[in-house]
Amino acid sequence: MNQHDLDVLDEIQRRVLWLATRIVDAANHDRNTGDGVKVGGHQASSASLVTAMTALWFAHLDAEDRVAVKPHASPVFHAIQYLLGNLDRSYLTRLRARGGLQSYPSRTKDPDGVDFSTGSVGLGAAAPLFAAATRRYVDAHFGVRPHSRFVALIGDAELDEGNIWEAVADPATTGLGNVMWLVDFNRQSLDRVVPGVRINQWRGQFEAAGWHVVEVKYGRRLAEAYARPGGERLRDWIDAMPNEQYQSLFGLTGPALRKQFLDGAPAGVAEFVADIPDDELGPLVTDLGGHDMAALLDAYARCDAVTDRPSVVFAYTVKGWGLPIAGNPRNHSALLTTEQVDELRAAYGLTAETEWDRLDPASPAGIRTGERREALSRAPRERALRVTVPESTRVRATKPISTQEVFGRVLVELARDGQVGRYLVTTAPDVATSTNLAGFINKTGVFAPTQQRSWSEDRMLRWTESPAGQHIELGISEMNLFLLLGQLGLSWDLSAQPLLPVGTVYDPFVLRGLDAFLYGTYSGSRFVVAGTPSGITLAPEGGAHQSTITASVGLELPGVTFVEPAYASALDWLLCDALGQIAGGPAPSATAAPAEDGAYYFRLSTRPIDQAPFAAARDRLGDAVLRRQVVAGAYRLVDAHQAHPHLADAPVVQLAASGAVLPEVLAAAAELAEEGIAAHVVDVTSLDRLYRAWQRTLRQGVRTATVPSVPGALRSAFADRVPVVTVHDAASHAMAWLGSALGAPAVPLGVDEFGQSGSVPELYELHDLLPGSIVNAALAALALR
Numbered sequence: 158m159n160q161h162d163l164d165v166l167d168e169i170q171r172r173v174l175w176l177a178t179r180i181v182d183a184a185n186h187d188r189n190t191g192d193g194v195k196v197g198g199h200q201a202s203s204a205s206l207v208t209a210m211t212a213l214w215f216a217h218l219d220a221e222d223r224v225a226v227k228p229h230a231s232p233v234f235h236a237i238q239y240l241l242g243n244l245d246r247s248y249l250t251r252l253r254a255r256g257g258l259q260s261y262p263s264r265t266k267d268p269d270g271v272d273f274s275t276g277s278v279g280l281g282a283a284a285p286l287f288a289a290a291t292r293r294y295v296d297a298h299f300g301v302r303p304h305s306r307f308v309a310l311i312g313d314a315e316l317d318e319g320n321i322w323e324a325v326a327d328p329a330t331t332g333l334g335n336v337m338w339l340v341d342f343n344r345q346s347l348d349r350v351v352p353g354v355r356i357n358q359w360r361g362q363f364e365a366a367g368w369h370v371v372e373v374k375y376g377r378r379l380a381e382a383y384a385r386p387g388g389e390r391l392r393d394w395i396d397a398m399p400n401e402q403y404q405s406l407f408g409l410t411g412p413a414l415r416k417q418f419l420d421g422a423p424a425g426v427a428e429f430v431a432d433i434p435d436d437e438l439g440p441l442v443t444d445l446g447g448h449d450m451a452a453l454l455d456a457y458a459r460c461d462a463v464t465d466r467p468s469v470v471f472a473y474t475v476k477g478w479g480l481p482i483a484g485n486p487r488n489h490s491a492l493l494t495t496e497q498v499d500e501l502r503a504a505y506g507l508t509a510e511t512e513w514d515r516l517d518p519a520s521p522a523g524i525r526t527g528e529r530r531e532a533l534s535r536a537p538r539e540r541a542l543r544v545t546v547p548e549s550t551r552v553r554a555t556k557p558i559s560t561q562e563v564f565g566r567v568l569v570e571l572a573r574d575g576q577v578g579r580y581l582v583t584t585a586p587d588v589a590t591s592t593n594l595a596g597f598i599n600k601t602g603v604f605a606p607t608q609q610r611s612w613s614e615d616r617m618l619r620w621t622e623s624p625a626g627q628h629i630e631l632g633i634s635e636m637n638l639f640l641l642l643g644q645l646g647l648s649w650d651l652s653a654q655p656l657l658p659v660g661t662v663y664d665p666f667v668l669r670g671l672d673a674f675l676y677g678t679y680s681g682s683r684f685v686v687a688g689t690p691s692g693i694t695l696a697p698e699g700g701a702h703q704s705t706i707t708a709s710v711g712l713e714l715p716g717v718t719f720v721e722p723a724y725a726s727a728l729d730w731l732l733c734d735a736l737g738q739i740a741g742g743p744a745p746s747a748t749a750a751p752a753e754d755g756a757y758y759f760r761l762s763t764r765p766i767d768q769a770p771f772a773a774a775r776d777r778l779g780d781a782v783l784r785r786q787v788v789a790g791a792y793r794l795v796d797a798h799q800a801h802p803h804l805a806d807a808p809v810v811q812l813a814a815s816g817a818v819l820p821e822v823l824a825a826a827a828e829l830a831e832e833g834i835a836a837h838v839v840d841v842t843s844l845d846r847l848y849r850a851w852q853r854t855l856r857q858g859v860r861t862a863t864v865p866s867v868p869g870a871l872r873s874a875f876a877d878r879v880p881v882v883t884v885h886d887a888a889s890h891a892m893a894w895l896g897s898a899l900g901a902p903a904v905p906l907g908v909d910e911f912g913q914s915g916s917v918p919e920l921y922e923l924h925d926l927l928p929g930s931i932v933n934a935a936l937a938a939l940a941l942r
């Protein structure tokens with residue numbers, strides 16, 4: 158790159174810095190929000206990455222490359238997209254406004270082509286690594302896609318997040334030569350100057366994981382000074398100086414800066430800088446490589462040259478670079494005053510009339526921008542798979558069977574399906590066999606970039622690793638599980654190949670990966686995850702392995718449909734339906750109806766349960782009606798009046814339950830019948846879909862000031878205004894709302910304490926889930942009428 162090109166890039170980055178700064182300023186100072194709450198935004202964090210991002214978009218990236226931008230640099234991203242012509246000017250004054258630019262880059266809500274959402278630090282950083290792992294899988298199975306580089310721009314404090322290191326360490330992410338992380342090494346986090354010089358530790362950690370590490374420490378001015386006789390003294394002192402002292406220099410000028418800089422300096426440094434004038438000393442000693450365009454481009458090229466492992470660039474930067482708040486330890490949320498913005502505008506030769514202009518298309522910077530716009534444009538991707546997932550695989554279960562086992566069997570059947578099979582990809586954090594993926598793995602093999610020799614023969618589990626394998630095994634990191642699932646579910650966009658991703662995890666440890674789960678669904682990803690086994694039916698395993706609040710989590714997570722079937726065929730229908738939705742569902746967007754457009758969470762169990770009651774309901778309702786109701790969220794497993802015609806005039810109660818507790822509920826209903834009480838049993842297959850249906854009608858009523866109706870999904874399974882007992886191997890709260898929805902008293906039973914070891918009956922007794930307690934609860938519900 159010649160000096161002319163560097164000058165052009167410098168002009169562009171100056172405009173990027175101006176726009177990014179002004180976008181935040183406008184959000185805070187030009188707009189009256191009327192709520193008294195500070196709008197906020199991050200001018201200093203943005204400025205820190207201006208050079209690195211200008212270098213990327215205006216001199217390095219190709220159309221197929223994908224980038225995660227650290228959350229607080231979103232104004233820089235939008236400024237760049239605006240200059241490239243991908244963002245309407247009207248958005249620039251609408252950062253953090255409703256319908257405007259999101260505070261942090263959002264795939265689903267921002268209008269200008271965000272590749273990876275970011276926000277919860279660490280997750281967006283790791284996402285491109287899993288996107289690259291996904292690409293490796295796609296290339297191996299569906300033919301090599303045009304080359305992409307997966308880039309993450311990361312704040313240095315993000316490296317404190319454990320999920321970063323879980324991602325870096327996992328064998329599933331090794332060897333990905335198309336990954337580059339750029340650490341915005343400004344040595345500041347939110348509240349503080351990062352203590353000590355941590356780079357050596359981090360470098361060691363990356364290198365131990367097999368990464369290629371590049372440091373871009375000094376700018377050209379400093380490099381030239383080091384090259385002068387005695388310059389090594391200056392270099393040694395700058396390298397050795399505590400971060401805190403170094404950062405304090407940014408707020409100083411003149412003799413005060415010199416004094417502070419030399420405080421503690423070894424002999425010779427003062428002499429070396431003696432003939433450097435006061436007004437040049439500051440810019441010299443703060444001249445860092447992360448703001449040297451040529452040094453950055455050289456670093457990017459060095460990363461490209463290393464193709465057998467991921468690369469990380471530590472770019473030494475200045476938080477607030479080019480702004481009056483540069484390097485100030487409290488600059489994270491600091492905003493320039495209106496006067497400071499006015500000065501900056503004038504310094505850039507802009508006026509109130511021209512401040513939002515794009516670069517003059519006839520100028521060298523404008524011409525370059527036009528070229529880059531062309532070079533970076535990419536055709537939109539097809540999200541749907543265009544295969545027909547069957548309504549059911551017809552798994553038959555005559556003997557008692559658990560949902561976990563059925564789940565494994567359905568996957569094996571689908572793997573055999575001529576259309577669907579090849580798109581299935583499973584993953585698990587070291588729990589594949591204990592969550593019943595063994596059948597699938599035996600059928601499809603385990604994925605490895607190259608064929609691996611198998612050293613042992615196990616007829617129960619054939620663990621053959623090859624590029625054809627369709628199971629990706631991870632180490633025990635639930636964060637990695639959900640990060641990978643999130644990226645597998647976005648491969649239609651990021652790797653031009655839709656997939657049908659299925660993950661399994663022990664249900665209690667869904668919580669361990671929860672933020673990454675949320676990250677995936679916030680990003681619009683679509684996948685199936687099975688939390689299994691769940692609840693206290695995992696009795697012998699004790700409290701640390703029993704999940705109780707996960708049902709609520711599944712119910713409440715936006716972008717997730719939570720299902721908890723009890724019977725084999727119900728699970729079969731629900732799983733086929735979920736994969737069918739993923740294969741063909743519409744794209745998420747800000748304007749799309751909040752239809753079921755997201756991930757599916759199956760909460761399963763290892764408790765074998767008798768399938769006869771389901772067969773009876775099937776005979777009574779017929780396949781078509783039953784399937785429709787199962788998919789809608791609930792069906793009447795036992796109709797008390799049909800089962801016991803003599804109870805036609807008896808008091809009526811209804812018992813609603815999900816999952817593994819249904820045998821106890823059925824026994825309670827039988828006992829109640831003996832006592833002359835008609836007890837319907839409703840199997841709630843998706844509490845989530847029921848709740849959503851209820852909420853839809855309620856909200857409709859609220860918005861139109863009309864009487865809400867009872868939604869069809871509830872009406873077809875439940876009796877209106879009949880007392881209800883809810884029974885759940887989960888916290889009782891998750892189902893407690895059913896009483897309100899039905900206009901009836903409710904007694905919710907569930908597990909509201911930490912678990913402990915025992916047998917299923919022992920623990921059910923402890924939590925009032927045995928038939929006797931359910932009977933008493935029914936009597937209580939009747940008494941509450």
Ligand SMILES: Cc1ncc(C[n+]2csc(CCOP(=O)(O)OP(=O)(O)O)c2C)c(N)n1
Binds near residue numbers: 277343347476489
């Ligand atoms: C998981 C999570 N915890 C906390 C925060 C709040 N937070 C936002 S930025 C930040 C520190 C950022 O420091 P760094 O990554 O170095 O970014 P920069 O210095 O470039 O602003 C924190 C703690 C967050 N966004 N996500």
Ligand SMILES: [Mg+2]
Binds near residue numbers: 312314343346
């Ligand atoms: Mg930082």
